[in-house]
Amino acid sequence: MKRFIEGADRSQSTLLPESLDDWIDESNPVRVVDAFVNELKLVELGFADVEPAVTGRPGYHPSALLKLYIYGYLNRIQSSRRLEREARRNLEVIWLLRRLSPDDKTIADFRRDNGSAIKKVCAKFVELCRQMGLLTKASVAIDGSKFKAVNTRDKNFTKGKVERRRQQLEESVSRYLAQLDTADLQEPSEALAAKATHLKEKLAKLASEMQKLEVHEQAMLASPDQQISLTDPDSRSMATSGRGSGVVGYNVQTVVDTEHHLIIAHEVTNSGSDRAQLANMGKQAKAVLCIDKLEAVADRGYYTGEEIKACADANIAVTLPKPNTTGMEAKGKFGKHDFAYLADQDVYRCPAGQLLAYWLTTVDGERTIRRYATKACGSCPLKARCTTAKNRVISRWEHEHVMDDAQRRLDADPQAMRRRRETVEHPFGTLKMRMGATHFLMKRLPKVATEMALHVLAYNLTRVMNIMGVQPLIAAMKT
Incomplete structure (x- = not known):
């Protein structure tokens, strides 16, 4: 008789592996995290509390918390509270931290206080990739x-958003006032009184929102880019x-x-x-x-x-x-790219074959502009497709050759x-x-x-493990 694959009896006693290391396979990516952090010189990278304090309660070594974060970002676990739970139930994390289980505040504080050092860790792995010969192509x-x-959109204010929000509030106020006027013309009743009270409460709330909007508008206008965000100001x-x-x-x-x-x-x-x-x-x-x-x-x-x-x-x-920012093509006219620059003669050749010679030099802000023109436009059969002015003028920045090189x-x-x-x-x-x-x-x-x-480091780690494999990568880290 056919049977399904059955699980073990939960009440039966079992003999667990003798050590944590037996739970983690040699090809498990968590071993890469452990080897990578172990090879880092955390003091040189700027991590705080690498040396234990002489007094007070012992803390966690930065290497343990760094391993926890790298593992978390590799496995789409970025929350400090979720990382705290993983440290107590995830065998890979238990192996990685050697049964340590820091609380969520300790985990969150580590990321908050060591931002600069964590960025250097990300750069350190890129340097390791270069040393391993993975970045040889320039x-x-x-x-x-x-x-x-x-920060939601509702908590972000720009000039346009403030104007639209004010218009919405004013329309709501007008609608509620009209409803109150209509209620005043009707026979008094309990239902009508309740409705009027409700409308007045809404009007009071709208007045409060208008006052808040005024405050937000003043802050928005005072900011350099005339924009503010309330939840995340940056x-x-x-x-x-x-x-x-x-x-x-x-x-x-x-x-x-x-x-x-x-x-x-x-x-x-x-x-x-x-x-x-x-x-x-x-x-x-x-x-x-x-x-x-x-x-x-x-x-x-x-x-x-x-x-x-x-x-x-x-x-x-x-x-x-x-x-294409000129809009000439949309109008059915020749754009600047239709004029060929002849560097040896310092002239432009138009689609009709005429040459536009150097005319004058102007300064636009910090840019020095050379202008080229021709007097042959009046009798040109293509003038209607070129310009409505008397003559077509082409402008050229003094360093425009670098843009020409990019186009080539x-x-x-x-x-x-x-x-x-x-x-x-x-x-x-x-x-x-x-x-x-x-x-x-x-x-x-x-x-x-x-x-x-941390996200970039996790991405790069994943890419290199896929390219090289876990064991070759660990071996390269230790050389």
Whole structure:
């Protein structure tokens, strides 16, 4: 007769393994966490309380709490309270901590007080990857993504939000007042009196909300970017790729190597734009890889002449597409890209074959602009598709050759943008999946940066274990 696989009798006595080590297989990833932390020099990294105090109650060694956090982030357990429970019931954590069971406050305080040191641990693992020969290719992809903060949209105020909220409140007040006026014209009754009382309570609540809105508006106008967040003051409202959507959170920048897709540099910012991040992230990656020249690819959101020039000055060859911001194509007219620059003659050639010679130089802010024009526009048969002015004028930044170089690299490598997507967007998806729908758990930029460092470390550890295997990685750590 066929039977199902049956479990053991819970009331039967068993002979457990003689040691904790017998519970953990040699290929278990928890052994990587243990070996990695054991090889770190925690004093040099800046961890507090590495040496025990002479007096007072003994505390936990930082290595135990660091192991607990790395294990937690590897296994999608970021809450200090959940980590406390795991330390008492999870055999892997019991083995890792050698039966220690710190309380949730001790666990949370460790992450709060050692943010800078934890970031260095993340960087230390990237350095280890370089030493193991996993980062030999001087090619990276750069991208940014928006991560949710502990701050709902209702607790974030911008000028537009305040105006919309005030309009909603005023409409509600008008509606309730109209209902009160209607009630005054009817025959008195208990139901009508109860309704009037209820409406007056609502009006009083709306008046209170209007007063709070006035306070929030004053604080919002006084802030440098005219935006405030009440729960997490450092978080900001940011637009996302979805049309009409946005998120209150942080903009996380990453640099990912194109060979093994390891995150070699990252930074948490509260700026919603990527436009000022290109050179900064490229230089960080170049320093981590310890190389003289770096190839980087990014999307059009990073395109600014100053950033591209800063990359060129740092010996970073960046490839990225140029966004069309003039609107000429939408109007059915020739854009600047339709005019070919002839460097040897210092002229532009228009679609009709005419040459636009140097005309004058102007200064726009900190930019020196050279302008080129021709007098042949009046008799040109293509003038209707070119300009409504008397003559077409083309402007050229004095350092525009670095932008031309970036365009030439893109034209020579049509798969660059696809390679960028395949390289840098997958890590973001993995990170957000592990973080869950709420993303960050902590408030304020420094603490959020600490949390992101733990997420990046967990991601990189997982990638390297998948590439090398557990035992080879442990052996490499000990050499």
